[in-house]
Amino acid sequence: MESGGVATVRAPRKRWVWPLRVALTAAAAAAAVIGVVAVENIGTVDDSGKGYSTVGLPFPKPASAAEVLTNAAWAAAHREWTDPRPDQFMYNEARELRNEKAYERDHPNGYIRIGHTRTITSQQWKRIDAEVMATNESGQLEVFRKGGNVTWGQLNYDELKRLDTPAKVIAWDGLDKAFGVRMDALLGQYVLPPKVEAAFYGALAQGKDVRLNPDAINIDGRPALGLGRVEEGYIAQELLFDPVSYRLIGERMVAIADHHNTDERGNDDFTPKGAILRQVIYTKAIIVDNVGDTQ
Template sequence: MDEMTALREAFGPDPEPGPRVRERALAVLHERMRSAPMAAVAVPAVRQRRWPMRVALTAAAASLAVVGAVAVENIGTVSDSGKGYSTVGLPFPRPASAAEVLTNAAWAASRKPWTDPRPDQVMYNESRQLRNEKAYENEHPNDPIVPGHTRTALVQEWKRVDGKQMGLVQDGRLVVYDQGNGRMHWMQLDYDLLKGLDTPAKVLDFDKNPPRTGSIRLDALLGQYVLPPKVEAAVYGALAQGEGVRLNPDAINVDGRPAIGLGWVEEGYLAKEFLFDPSTYSLIGERSVAIADHHNTDEHGDDDFTPKGALFRQVIYTKAIIVEKVGDTA
């Protein structure tokens, strides 16, 4: 069974609108930032709730699982910069738990080649997001993905290491923003602070005691920044020590590739997963899916129903590299 068929069966006929989910709202904000005139756009400081460490993923999250994954013991790969590195000697050639997968991910991440960037260099993050058709998304920005009426959106974002500049693509054109110029402000963690998060203990303390400049979830930290290998490895190590992260009993297929899912549950019904490559143990994406029917009250006091199986977010990370200037992609 392919993933779209699985989604259709999970949704059933004529799915009702879902709740206001933070990830969908943020995705629509980015979409509108790319399509609006530059002078009319003000980028808010988006503060996301810190990642809950003590939550559990139920087996129902496997409802969208369609493809099995096989771990490879002796492998090599290349980093996003194109430099080769080896993953021969994985701590767990055939991991059987979330902690073992995360230990492999930390081990592999720590072996990536790396040179600390200059303050004037730029973090480039690129992803492909499964989204509803644009017209429907504009009318229903927080609804789940509607099978058969989707598009794949290429999301590109540039942030200078020193936080002074950001770039986005709007209507196919690169637009560059300067921090503090007019109404333009965005929250960005100091890179020296990030570089210092080089042990699991430091990451756990960061998650528990975020800086005054604003908190950020650990999953957002992995997806929105270009982290030094030691820091990325430390994040995985911290997650491996926490309670509640569970290995999806079945792998899933995204973007034509098998993936290992590690997940947790938020608000009692929304399962979120990191997606790892089963050969290299690199982080390749994330997704959010309802694992139970859920009733909520919207801003008008009306019932807002989410059916089990509703997919709210599916993102594939395609690049996370340091480049020389805003607009560079390699």
């Protein structure tokens, strides 16, 4: 349906802002952005169903967050790509693990109770020229068109296309912008050109205190590599990568220690070690022609 208000997308309670303002050496920048080469052996497939090789990864057995991110940059740079037209759409689809409705209503900030959850599928279409956006959560399609009092925050795609080296990403991150930009949200909610995605990973690889969790589990129970930082002393906020293809597949927040927090009424809000506070899997990120297209 069409909506006449300001377009807003449900925001989670917390999200991690990836720290991009870091020093970058010329050698690291050169290593992080890898040119696209011909595919010789099909090792996995991208969202369009096209295969690409994982042979030649910089680090076949990465032992650190920086090495995983370098592999992710390599994999991103090998995706096939055609620049989209202004009238085409970025289509992003994700599945989020949430508590059952009744519990979520009474405990909106509670951690996820395994065995008492539901999975929400969300879809979003953002036109490249930022003139149209559409969302679909729980089967309700809403289409927003700019004009009058309808607006939303969307980064300029032509500007994003120019961020094809880690140094450019870092410089851009330091600029004033019309609205706040969360780097984890950008990576999960935009469909970026391969060299741009690789440049973001190259910049992240230079960050300090980025933690590698080789035993993260995604929403389907399959293994993932978690890369993140510890916030508030007990929450690891992680981006999730496929351990074979090194593609970004989601994000999560998990407690790495028991934590007691006393609320304003004096109640003890206890979060046990291992509790998941947020878990999202990115299931599709492609360019499509129209709202409603998913292929």
